[in-house]
Amino acid sequence: MNVDFSPELEAMRKSVRDFVDHEVDPVADQIEREDNIPDQIMKMSKEMGLFGLSIPAEYGGLGIGMVDKCVILEELGRTHNGFTTVIGGHTGIGSVGIVEMGTVEQKKKYLPKMATGECIGAFALTEPCAGSNAAALKTTAVRKGDKYILNGSKHYITNATIAGVFTVMAATDLSQGPKGITSFIVEKGTKGLMIGKPEEKMGLRGAHTCEIFFEDCEIPVENVLGVEGEGYINALKILANGRAGLAARNLGSSEKLLELSLKFAHERVQFDKPIIKQQIIQHYLAEMALDIETLRSLTYRVAGMIDRGTNILKEAAMVKLLGSEVYNRVADKAVQIHGGIGYIKEYPIERYYRDARITKIYEGTSEIQKNIIAGQLMKKYAKTAASAGK
Numbered sequence: 001m002n003v004d005f006s007p008e009l010e011a012m013r014k015s016v017r018d019f020v021d022h023e024v025d026p027v028a029d030q031i032e033r034e035d036n037i038p039d040q041i042m043k044m045s046k047e048m049g050l051f052g053l054s055i056p057a058e059y060g061g062l063g064i065g066m067v068d069k070c071v072i073l074e075e076l077g078r079t080h081n082g083f084t085t086v087i088g089g090h091t092g093i094g095s096v097g098i099v100e101m102g103t104v105e106q107k108k109k110y111l112p113k114m115a116t117g118e119c120i121g122a123f124a125l126t127e128p129c130a131g132s133n134a135a136a137l138k139t140t141a142v143r144k145g146d147k148y149i150l151n152g153s154k155h156y157i158t159n160a161t162i163a164g165v166f167t168v169m170a171a172t173d174l175s176q177g178p179k180g181i182t183s184f185i186v187e188k189g190t191k192g193l194m195i196g197k198p199e200e201k202m203g204l205r206g207a208h209t210c211e212i213f214f215e216d217c218e219i220p221v222e223n224v225l226g227v228e229g230e231g232y233i234n235a236l237k238i239l240a241n242g243r244a245g246l247a248a249r250n251l252g253s254s255e256k257l258l259e260l261s262l263k264f265a266h267e268r269v270q271f272d273k274p275i276i277k278q279q280i281i282q283h284y285l286a287e288m289a290l291d292i293e294t295l296r297s298l299t300y301r302v303a304g305m306i307d308r309g310t311n312i313l314k315e316a317a318m319v320k321l322l323g324s325e326v327y328n329r330v331a332d333k334a335v336q337i338h339g340g341i342g343y344i345k346e347y348p349i350e351r352y353y354r355d356a357r358i359t360k361i362y363e364g365t366s367e368i369q370k371n372i373i374a375g376q377l378m379k380k381y382a383k384t385a386a387s388a389g390k
Contacts, residue, residue, distance in 0.1 A: 077252020082206030094121025192217030247323030
């Protein structure tokens with residue numbers, strides 16, 4: 001898919017590339033050691049408007065569409081994935097719900113601060129017993145007068161330690177299953193909301209993931225997001241919308257791995273010649289490039305569909321699945337090309353390899369994406385068959 005970008009977007013792409021290359025990459029090792037994004041990097045990100053990628057201009061954001069957003073996320077994907085996850089979690093599932101489903105009052109209250117990064121967004125759906133089967137959540141919200149009382153817990157919540165606002169899914173009627181789930185906006189500091197300690201993860205250092213707990217947590221009625229009982233539908237829409245952005249980040253990481261692998265293959269000498277002369281290395285690089293260009297095409301196609309308001313349930317699942325599979329394949333080949341050096345923490349290949357693995361799990365596992373794709377294909381077939389029968 002050929003996409004023509006405006007001069008303004010190209011200028012922003014270049015500024016983000018410069019920021020990534022000259023500011024974030026030099027502190028990548030520090031982020032790994034300290035499990036923390038330096039304050040200066042966060043400050044510069046806010047000043048560049050990176051936290052406002054998904055926010056309309058009238059609320060202080062950049063006011064750009066999904067195609068343009070993917071361009072920026074692709075550039076961010078080239079650097080430390082923990083840092084990218086902080087930005088991506090906020091601009092994706094952390095804020096999209098309020099942008100797409102919030103009332104005017106909710107948007108006025110939250111979006112301006114979210115656009116500047118003063119208020120970070122997080123998304124709270126997953127629970128200890130409700131992962132891929134998210135509709136089985138047990139967190140409850142019982143209405144009492146002009147408030148809802150939340151009780152329960154969520155886990156694997158990205159940005160929980162720094163979030164100022166959470167989009168939370170809770171059951172207002174457990175007997176109704178998915179139709180009894182409602183979305184809520186829960187502010188940091190609300191009485192009864194507790195944040196657990198950060199999990200020790202394999203990768204994504206600097207992006208903290210925690211459990212959160214609700215104990216008689218009082219949420220005003222005006223903080224219901226959307227319509228009561230449509231929280232599960234809202235969650236699916238939020239996740240689908242964010243999948244093109246996640247694919248763009250995976251695209252950027254894959255591109256960086258190919259660049260590093262090409263450079264290494266030209267410099268590394270074995271058997272008296274650079275390993276780029278070995279056909280198997282050339283084949284690895286060719287396969288990496290093919291995967292990357294395939295992902296690029298689907299990513300921007302789906303992003304364009306989102307901008308046009310097209311139903312993208314199937315395509316969003318496809319791009320999320322392809323993005324994670326491509327990133328993992330490219331990372332695996334990058335390690336193989338680099339050999340022992342690719343397995344050592346001193347070099348970035350090892351970090352990308354670890355960070356790639358979670359992409360097949362979070363925001364919907366690869367298996368769930370296949371279920372969605374197959375389900376949509378079966379629905380289309382049934383509809384076609386029914387029409388033919390008439």
